[in-house]
Structures are given as structure tokens and as C-alpha cells.
Amino acid sequence: MSVIEVANLHKRYGDKVAVDDVSFSVDRGEIFGILGPNGAGKSTTVECVTGVRRPDAGLISVLGFDPRQDREALRRRVGVQLQKCHLPPQLKVSEALRLYASFYPDPVDWRGLLDEFGLAEQRDTNYNHLSGGQQQRLSIALALVGNPEVVVLDELTTGLDPRARRATWDVIKRLSADGVTVVLVTHMMDEAERLCSRIALIDAGRVVATDTPANLVAQVNGEQRLSFRPSGPLDTAVLDALPEVVKVIETPDQVVVIGTGELLAAVNAALVRHGTAATELRLDQATLEDAYVALTGRALAQNGLDS
Numbered sequence: 001m002s003v004i005e006v007a008n009l010h011k012r013y014g015d016k017v018a019v020d021d022v023s024f025s026v027d028r029g030e031i032f033g034i035l036g037p038n039g040a041g042k043s044t045t046v047e048c049v050t051g052v053r054r055p056d057a058g059l060i061s062v063l064g065f066d067p068r069q070d071r072e073a074l075r076r077r078v079g080v081q082l083q084k085c086h087l088p089p090q091l092k093v094s095e096a097l098r099l100y101a102s103f104y105p106d107p108v109d110w111r112g113l114l115d116e117f118g119l120a121e122q123r124d125t126n127y128n129h130l131s132g133g134q135q136q137r138l139s140i141a142l143a144l145v146g147n148p149e150v151v152v153l154d155e156l157t158t159g160l161d162p163r164a165r166r167a168t169w170d171v172i173k174r175l176s177a178d179g180v181t182v183v184l185v186t187h188m189m190d191e192a193e194r195l196c197s198r199i200a201l202i203d204a205g206r207v208v209a210t211d212t213p214a215n216l217v218a219q220v221n222g223e224q225r226l227s228f229r230p231s232g233p234l235d236t237a238v239l240d241a242l243p244e245v246v247k248v249i250e251t252p253d254q255v256v257v258i259g260t261g262e263l264l265a266a267v268n269a270a271l272v273r274h275g276t277a278a279t280e281l282r283l284d285q286a287t288l289e290d291a292y293v294a295l296t297g298r299a300l301a302q303n304g305l306d307s
């Protein structure tokens with residue numbers, strides 16, 4: 001049975017439609033990714049799942065509870081790391097963990113979390129004296145201190161250095177192996193690809209696909225991705241017209257061509273015919289990002305492709 005069920009969720013802010021008919025379900029022990037660019041509606045979706053926001057329409061069930069009506073029952077069983085963590089500036093790290101632990105009937109030993117998240121040296125440091133990455137690690141530790149059955153993590157590793165990211169990923173994998181259900185909101189392809197058992201790709205408030213990372217990539221298998229910077233002005237319609245080309249995406253810096261067969265030769269010949277050359281040329285096999293581009297017709301924000 002699913003631990004989380006979301007059916008036909010709608011949420012708007014005034015005239016702005018943030019979430020438009022989103023449905024998905026998450027099984028016990030899964031690491032379920034919600035992946036999409038800035039403003040896609042990811043946070044709004046999980047805020048509805050955690051009962052922070054009231055949906056305009058749709059049904060949500062978490063561990064069999066309605067997140068709005070059964071907030072108290074869920075509060076004890078669901079750990080939430082939201083994008084912004086507001087703690088009193090003078091609160092020390094150990095005080096914060098002890099305080100949060102006191103809210104739950106069966107908390108984990110918060111001292112273990114101090115070690116796990118590399119915060120042992122900061123245990124007596126005030127919250128406002130922590131670095132951004134340390135605050136981030138504390139917010140994850142606080143989401144886990146209640147020994148939750150479900151954890152919702154929004155932008156898990158944003159701002160963390162590579163070592164802290166890997167350590168955090170290990171913690172999440174261990175939780176999942178222990179049967180904890182994890183919902184991970186991210187715009188980072190590598191994080192989604194490495195951690196998630198399934199991913200909902202979300203774009204402009206809508207789920208465009210839900211599948212395993214491998215199956216999402218398989219949807220664009222056989223396709224290649226050619227990126228280059230044109231040496232001069234280029235009407236990309238000449239590329240669009242090529243039989244090898246599936247899609248052309250223009251970004252401020254480069255042109256990305258998705259296609260099949262002899263894509264490189266065909267594009268090169270077309271560029272020569274139109275008196276343009278390709279610089280910084282790069283040919284790649286399909287990735288999760290390509291699946292995203294193929295399914296939505298556009299790239300994730302370039303700055304969202306952190307690795």
C-alpha cells in the first residue's frame with residue numbers, strides 16, 4: 001500500500017496557478033524525487049503534502065491521514081525539512097536538537113545526529129553563528145530527530161560542500177534501507193539520479209512523467225544531444241528541418257540539438273551550407289536532463305544543473 005497518495009492536486013496563489021492537477025503515489029521505503037526547475041510548483045506540492053498549505057482541490061493521504069485534518073497525528077510521524085528554517089538566532093545547536101526531540105514520543109538520540117551531520121564541534125554554537133551549510137545540515141538533522149516514518153526534504157543539499165553532500169546522501173540511503181519513506185524535492189539532476197527510486201518530473205505545475213531514473217532516460221535512448229556555440233547568427237529553423245533532428249533548444253549561451261542517426265554530420269553540413277561554424281561542440285548520450293528536455297521542450301535552468 002502507498003504511504004503517500006496525491007490525487008488531482010490543484011493550488012493557485014491569486015491568479016497564479018502553482019500546482020495544476022498533480023498526482024503521484026509513494027511506496028514505503030522509497031526515495032521519491034520531485035524534480036523540476038525553479039517555480040515549477042515543487043515546494044507548493046510538498047507543503048500541501050505536509051499540511052502546511054491547504055490545497056484548492058485534490059485528495060492527499062499520508063500514512064492514511066489527511067494532512068490538514070490530522071495534523072497532530074502526522075506531526076509525530078512525518079519529518080519535514082522545508083526550504084527556510086527559522087530558528088531563534090541565540091538557540092544553540094544542541095538546544096535546538098534537544099528541543100525538537102522533546103516534541104516526539106520516540107525520538108532518536110540527537111547526539112548521534114550531531115556526529116552524522118558533522119555538527120559535533122558546533123554543538124554549543126548559536127544558530128545565527130552557523131555557516132549556511134551548517135544551518136542546512138542542522139535543518140536536516142531536525143527533520144530526522146523525531147524518528148519519522150516519512151521524511152520530506154526540500155532542497156536537501158543546496159549549499160552543502162561535496163563532502164557534506166555525499167555524507168547526507170549516505171544518511172538518506174540508510175533511512176530508506178530502514179524502511180523510511182523519503183520525498184526529495186530537488187532541481188539537481190545528479191542528486192535525483194543517484195538517490196531516487198522514482199522521480200516525478202514537474203514542469204509549470206504539472207507532472208510530465210513519473211518513473212525510475214533509468215526508465216526516464218530510456219525514453220530518450222538512441223537520441224543524442226549536440227551542443228555548440230554558433231560562430232555567427234543562426235536561424236535554427238534550418239536545423240529543425242533536418243530529418244535527424246528531433247528538437248532544437250536555444251539558450252543564451254548555446255544551441256542544443258536533440259536528434260538521432262548521423263546527427264553530428266547532418267548538423268555540421270547544414271551549418272556549413274549556411275556559412276556558420278560550430279564552436280565548443282559537444283556530443284553526449286542521453287541523460288536524465290535530456291529526458292526532461294524531451295518531455296517538456298525546455299532545459300532546466302542552467303544554474304540548476306549543479307553537480
Ligand SMILES: Nc1ncnc2c1ncn2[C@@H]1O[C@H](COP(=O)(O)OP(=O)(O)OP(=O)(O)O)[C@@H](O)[C@H]1O
Binds near residue numbers: 013016017018043045
Ligand atoms: N506564497 C506565494 N504567493 C504567491 N505566489 C507564490 C507563493 N509561493 C509560490 N508562488 C508561486 O507559485 C509558483 C510555484 O512556486 P513553488 O515555490 O512551489 O515552486 P518550486 O518548484 O518549489 O520552485 P523553487 O525550485 O524555486 O523552490 C511560482 O511561480 C511561485 O512564484
